[in-house]
Structure formats: C-alpha cells, structure tokens
Amino acid sequence: MSLLESIRVALEGIRANKLRSFLTTLGIIIGIAAVIAVVAIGQGGRAILMAEMEKLGTNIFTIYVDWRSGAQPTGKMLELSDVQVLKDKVPGITHISANTSTMEDVRGSKNKKYSRVSGVSSDYEYIRKMTIKTGHFFSREDDSLGRRVAVLDEALADEIFGRSKPVGNIIRIGSTPFIVVGVVAKGDSILGLSEEPRVFIPSRSWQNMFGTYVNSLEGSALSREKVQETMEQAVKVLERRHRSSAQYVSYSMEQEMQSANQVTGIMTLIIGAIAGISLLVGGIGVMNIMLVSVTERTREIGIRIALGASRKDILTQFLIESVVLCLIGGIIGMLLGVGGAFLIAKLANWPPLVSWWTMLIAFTFSATIGIIFGMLPANKAAKMNPIEALRRDT
Amino acid sequence: MIQVFDLTKIYSTGAQPVIALKDVNFEVKAGEFVAVMGPSGSGKSTMMNLLGCLDTPTSGSYKLDGIDISTLDETGMARVRNQKIGFVFQNFNLLPRMTALRNVELPMLYAGIDVRERMRRATSALERVGLADRINHRPNQISGGQVQRVAIARALVNEPAVILADEPTGNLDTRSGEEIMAIFQELNRGGSTIVLVTHERDIALHASRIIHFRDGRLVDDEKVETSLDAVEQKKIMGESNPRQGGK
Known part of the structure; x- marks a missing residue:
C-alpha cells in the first residue's frame, strides 16, 4: 500500500473518532505549545535583556x-588620585570615575526627599551615557576643587522643585548647600539607573562631607573587545600602586551580559525540559489510546490481513496513524504556542522570538513521538493472528 | 487449481495436542464448485484457514494455482491471499465505516493498483453482483443480503484463482441465501473456482461436488448429479419465507 493511501486510511480512522482523537492529541498539543511558547518568550526576553x-x-x-x-x-585600597593615575597609565581607558554614595535628605525649594547622593568624577556623565536635560554636568575643575555643585536626576528635580527651574537654584544635602548645575534625563533603559532618586556631586565634595573613601571605580574602554584587557591592566596598576594583590574585584558589562545570557539560557532550558516532559506524557497518552484502538479494531485488522495486507502493511498503517495523530497535535500545538507567545509577549511588552528551528524541532519531535509511541501498538496489531481476529465480535 | 497432499494440522497450544486435520488429500480443478461439509469440530474450518493461507499446516503440502504454499514466507502468503484468493465470510466482514465502493477497493489497495483503475474495477464488480446503485452506501445502510453481495464483489475484484466462502448464507434468510447462491452459480458458470463451507445440505447441493469431513479426516467425496438451481429455488419460495438466523 502506498504512503498516500496509508495516510488516507489513517485520516479516516482519526475522523471516525474525532473527539477521542482530539483528546488523545491534547497532550501533544499542550506539550508542543508549551515548548514553543516557553522558548519563544525565553528567547525574546534574552534578546531584550x-x-x-x-x-x-x-x-x-x-x-x-x-x-x-x-x-x-591593607591601607587605602582606592583613592581619588587613582582616577588620574589610571587615566595616565592605562591607554585603553577612555573615561574613568570614582563612585561613592550614601543616602541623605535632599531639600529643594519645594520638598525634601531622602535620596542617594553619589560622589562621582566628571567623566561619569560619559561612562553612563547620560542625557543632560537642562544645564550641564559638573566639570573636572568642579571636581578637583571640590565645588558644591550638584546634578539632579529628572525625577528628583521634579519632586523637590515642582514647577520651578532647578538649575541655578540651591539644594541642601543634609545641611550643606549645593548649586544645581544640571538635570539628567531619565534613561530609557529598564536596566538603567535605579528608580531611587539620585543626586550627583563631585567626588571630592562628597569626601569633604562624608569621609575619604571610594567605593568603586567605573570606567569605559575603547571598545567591547578591549574591555577585558583594559580592566585587567587597570587592576594591575592598582595592585602595584597599593601593594596588594587579588583584592580587587572587577567586572565588565561584557561579563555581565555573558552571565545573563547564560542564566536566561539555563532558565529556558529548564522550563523547556519541563515542557518536554509534558510532551513525553502526551506521547504515552497517544500510545495508550493507540493500544485501545488496536484492540477495538481487531476484526478490521483480521479483515485486512485476509484481503492481502502483509504484517508490514498493518504495522505501517498504525504507525502512520500514530504519526499523523501526533503531527496534527504538533501543528495545533505550534499554532497555539506561537499565538500564546505573541499574546504573552504583548502583555509583557517584549518581542517574542519564534525561530524557524523551534518549529522544525517541534515538528520533528512530534513525528518522532508518534513513531516511538506508535511502535508498540502497531507491533501489537501486526502480530495479530488473523483467524482469531476474524472470529472477534468487534 | 487446488492440490492438497497429506495435509495435517495439530494444535499444540493446550495441555493435550488437538489433531484438527489428519492426512487429508484432495484436488479441486479449475472451474469446479465444491462444497465442504461436516459437523462442527470436523476440521472443515481448519481446512478453510489452511486453504485461505491464514494458517500453516503442521505437515503435508498445499498447492494453489501451481504455487507451493509451504515454501512461502509471511509476505508471500499475504500476496497469495491478495492475488489468488477471494474470501466470503459468514459474518460478511466489511469495514463498517467505509462505503461499498471503498470496501471493494480494499484488496486492490494492497495490490498496489492505482486510484482510477481501482474505482473502475470496484464499480464493475459491484455491477456484477447487482449493486450498481448502492456503491456509496455503508454496510449499515443496506440489507444483509446486499452486504454479502458487496463482500462477493470484494472477493472477485482481484480476479482470484479461487473463491473461498465460509458459510456465506449462515447469517441470511433463505431467500437472501438463495440470491447469494445464485451469484455463486453465476460466477461458477463464468469459470470461477469456488470452495464453499457449509453445514446445510440444502446449500451444499448447489455445488457440483461435496466433500465431507469428520473428526479431521476427509470421509466422503460426493458428486452432485443435478445441482439445485438457485434461481429456480427462489421462484419456488415465492415472496417471503423468513428463516431462523436471518438478519
């Protein structure tokens, strides 16, 4: 019997038991839909991150x-002078800034707000790619002289000044007055500066107020490729300068991205594996119903054998029926999965990534499940004794 | 057409082996219409299964249309069933979900005949049994006699060497039974070789020869001098004469 005929016979069998066929494939449908949706959302999430x-x-x-x-x-591990030293000694560094912060009340003309006060260098503006909304960021001179100038973030400016213009006005950090020289626009990145209100002041001014320490150094390298090398050179310089080793921790955005990539990859894999297990369970469901179907159709099998079907014909017929059943489930699951991914993506506001290979894998996977779990029932059918089968009432 | 030598079948599944057939010898020539008779347990069903290549003998040989069946493997037997044998069963054995046409096409499906030829031959076979207007009916939409006629069309369609009919009238009323026997006689007149199993002498008498089985042995080979003509019988019966076992 030709493949086309076998498929036709399989479809007839499936059509004869619509509800049961649907319920049988439900496991496959859900499994495939889950795998596709999870992978698509995972990929989308990773891309957006x-x-x-x-x-x-x-x-x-x-x-x-x-x-x-x-x-x-031992000793002072990071100092303000490190900023200039690193800039001189490590050519790969384009910008570098100290960064130290504390929480303090910041009072404007209208309100006060408990905010994060960060002491940074003038380069910080470029490292963090800040967009200045009004005024300007403080200068290197402001930093080296420890001038009492401040840059507010947009949210804080609105909060403590209301409608009046902040630039040129005075704020009080604790009790110390600062002149506002600029306001930075809120970043459009969701990972960007945290939601808490922030004010930036020259690191020297910060040290004058809160103490002579530096939490960290932030810098930027010439390029993404150079960042690791530049960072390591910077650490070496620091170690030599402060006569200590292995006590600096450094990490780059590149590393951060790699580990985030890894984490999202593992997450996708784990959830995908769980979805895969549901697919396996679905396959067992198919096998179960196929076994019932073989028993129910004992007489049909006997008739087909009497009319000249070989064992191979019978095996193929049931195998194809199982594969067709699983593929139908796979296709419905695929549509649901893609639909679900787009729906969730729309709600979560990120782009779903349904790649063609996910579809291909889902397709192959459901066919494979059909073959694997169809094998046992099909074999049972093919081994049937036609004399006994023809004698059956069913 | 059929040559059976020392055919023996022993079932050894139970505690005690059961001898179903013992050293059976006979021959059926091409164009013969042979009835096989015997009480239940006589071995006539076993004989039918062996002739139909649904089972293999314990010993002895069986030649059908010149082919030594005992040399064949599974696939070879399937091919013989498909090409050389047309089955007609007591309980019809049509596939209930399929139309008459699809049922008759079934043997050709396994013969690898293409769609158009299948359609043509199935239609013509159904015409031969007088069901040209019932080709798209399903078995549950037509009478028992008509169902059996579809089964005969199915048995004919691959132009087999022999038609094996196992109690074909057993589930039918006498009138429908006579109709079926009329078709068999008609086919036989057209040259078909027919082997018919029955336990009713009335039916067996439609054949030209009756072989009798008892306790697994062929006990008598009887020549029917004047076979009953099914068409005549039907006329005698008149309009209706329901019989026990009718569907």
Whole structure:
C-alpha cells in the first residue's frame, strides 16, 4: 500500500473518532505549545535583556575592593588620585570615575526627599551615557576643587522643585548647600539607573562631607573587545600602586551580559525540559489510546490481513496513524504556542522570538513521538493472528 | 487449481495436542464448485484457514494455482491471499465505516493498483453482483443480503484463482441465501473456482461436488448429479419465507 493511501486510511480512522482523537492529541498539543511558547518568550526576553545591556554600554567596567576575600585589605585600597593615575597609565581607558554614595535628605525649594547622593568624577556623565536635560554636568575643575555643585536626576528635580527651574537654584544635602548645575534625563533603559532618586556631586565634595573613601571605580574602554584587557591592566596598576594583590574585584558589562545570557539560557532550558516532559506524557497518552484502538479494531485488522495486507502493511498503517495523530497535535500545538507567545509577549511588552528551528524541532519531535509511541501498538496489531481476529465480535 | 497432499494440522497450544486435520488429500480443478461439509469440530474450518493461507499446516503440502504454499514466507502468503484468493465470510466482514465502493477497493489497495483503475474495477464488480446503485452506501445502510453481495464483489475484484466462502448464507434468510447462491452459480458458470463451507445440505447441493469431513479426516467425496438451481429455488419460495438466523 502506498504512503498516500496509508495516510488516507489513517485520516479516516482519526475522523471516525474525532473527539477521542482530539483528546488523545491534547497532550501533544499542550506539550508542543508549551515548548514553543516557553522558548519563544525565553528567547525574546534574552534578546531584550541583551539590548538593554547594550544600551548601557558594552565597554564599561567596574572595579571595587573585595572585602569578602578573607585577607584584611591593607591601607587605602582606592583613592581619588587613582582616577588620574589610571587615566595616565592605562591607554585603553577612555573615561574613568570614582563612585561613592550614601543616602541623605535632599531639600529643594519645594520638598525634601531622602535620596542617594553619589560622589562621582566628571567623566561619569560619559561612562553612563547620560542625557543632560537642562544645564550641564559638573566639570573636572568642579571636581578637583571640590565645588558644591550638584546634578539632579529628572525625577528628583521634579519632586523637590515642582514647577520651578532647578538649575541655578540651591539644594541642601543634609545641611550643606549645593548649586544645581544640571538635570539628567531619565534613561530609557529598564536596566538603567535605579528608580531611587539620585543626586550627583563631585567626588571630592562628597569626601569633604562624608569621609575619604571610594567605593568603586567605573570606567569605559575603547571598545567591547578591549574591555577585558583594559580592566585587567587597570587592576594591575592598582595592585602595584597599593601593594596588594587579588583584592580587587572587577567586572565588565561584557561579563555581565555573558552571565545573563547564560542564566536566561539555563532558565529556558529548564522550563523547556519541563515542557518536554509534558510532551513525553502526551506521547504515552497517544500510545495508550493507540493500544485501545488496536484492540477495538481487531476484526478490521483480521479483515485486512485476509484481503492481502502483509504484517508490514498493518504495522505501517498504525504507525502512520500514530504519526499523523501526533503531527496534527504538533501543528495545533505550534499554532497555539506561537499565538500564546505573541499574546504573552504583548502583555509583557517584549518581542517574542519564534525561530524557524523551534518549529522544525517541534515538528520533528512530534513525528518522532508518534513513531516511538506508535511502535508498540502497531507491533501489537501486526502480530495479530488473523483467524482469531476474524472470529472477534468487534 | 487446488492440490492438497497429506495435509495435517495439530494444535499444540493446550495441555493435550488437538489433531484438527489428519492426512487429508484432495484436488479441486479449475472451474469446479465444491462444497465442504461436516459437523462442527470436523476440521472443515481448519481446512478453510489452511486453504485461505491464514494458517500453516503442521505437515503435508498445499498447492494453489501451481504455487507451493509451504515454501512461502509471511509476505508471500499475504500476496497469495491478495492475488489468488477471494474470501466470503459468514459474518460478511466489511469495514463498517467505509462505503461499498471503498470496501471493494480494499484488496486492490494492497495490490498496489492505482486510484482510477481501482474505482473502475470496484464499480464493475459491484455491477456484477447487482449493486450498481448502492456503491456509496455503508454496510449499515443496506440489507444483509446486499452486504454479502458487496463482500462477493470484494472477493472477485482481484480476479482470484479461487473463491473461498465460509458459510456465506449462515447469517441470511433463505431467500437472501438463495440470491447469494445464485451469484455463486453465476460466477461458477463464468469459470470461477469456488470452495464453499457449509453445514446445510440444502446449500451444499448447489455445488457440483461435496466433500465431507469428520473428526479431521476427509470421509466422503460426493458428486452432485443435478445441482439445485438457485434461481429456480427462489421462484419456488415465492415472496417471503423468513428463516431462523436471518438478519
């Protein structure tokens, strides 16, 4: 019997038991839909995360002192002077800034707000790719002289000044007055600066107020490819300068992206595996019903054998029926999965990534399940004794 | 057409082996219409299964249309069933979900005949049994006699060497039974070789020869001098004469 005929016979069998066929494939439908949706959403999520991180800059890095390393850090591990030294000694560094912060009340003309006060260098503007909304970021001179100038973020400016213009006005950080020289626009990155209100002041001014320490150094390298090398050179310079080793921790956005990529990859894999298990369960359901079907159709099998069907013909017929059943489930599942992925993506506001290979895998997978779980029932059918089969009442 | 030598079948599935057939010898020539008779347990069903290549003998040989069946493998037997044998069963054995036409096409499906030729031959076979107007009916939409006629059309369609009919009238009333026998006689007149199993002498007498089985042995080979003519019988019966076992 030709393949086309076998498929036709299989479809007749499926059509004869519509409800049961549908319920049988439900496991496959749900399994495939789950796999496709999960992978699509996972891929979409990963893509958006990567895009956001790229927006922040792939060439930026941070160095801080590892206080958990066990060994007591000796001396001052990071100083403000490091900023200039690194800039001179490491040619790969394009911008570098100290970064130290604390929480303090910030009072404007209208309100006060408990905010994060960060002491940074003038380069910070470029490292974090800030967009200045009004005014300007403070200058290197402001930093080296420790001038009391401040840059507010947009949200904080609105909060403490209301409608009046912040630039040129005075704010009080604790009790110390600062002149507002600029307002930075809110970043459009969801991973960007945290939601908490922030004010940036020159790092020297910060040290004058809160104490002479530096939490971390942030910098940017010439390019994404150079960031690792540049960062390592910077750490070496610091180690030599402060006569200590292995107590600086450094990480780059590049590393961050790699680990985020890895994490989302593992997440997708785990959820995908769980969905895959549901597919397996679906396959067992198909096998179960196929076994019932073979028993029910004992007489049909006997008739077909008497009319000249070989064991191979019978085997093929049931195998194809199982594969067709699974493929129908697979296709419905695929449509549901893609639909679901788009729906969830729309609700979560990120792009779903349904790649053609996911479809291909789903298709192959459901066919494979059909073959694997169809084998046992088909074999049972093919081994049937035609004399006994013809004698059956059913 | 059929040559059977020392055919023996022993079932050894139970505790005690059962001898179903013992050293059976006979021959059926091309164009013969042979009835096989015997009480239940006589071995006539076993004989039918062996002739139909649904079972293999324990010993002895069986030649059908010159082919030594005992040399064949599974696939070879399937091909013989498909090409050389046309089955007609007591309980019709049509596939209930399929139309008459599709049922008759079934043997050609396994013969690998293309769609158009299948359609043509199935239609003509159904015409031969007088069901040209019932080709798109399903078995549950037509009478028992008509169902059996579809089964005969199915048995004919691959132009087999022999038609094996196992109690073909057993589930029919006498009138329908006579109709079926009329078709068999008609086919036989056209040259078909027919082997018919029955336990009713009235039916067996439609054949030209009756072989009798008892306790697994062929006990008598009887020549029917003047066969009953089914068409005549039907006329005698008149309009209706329902019989027990009618559907």
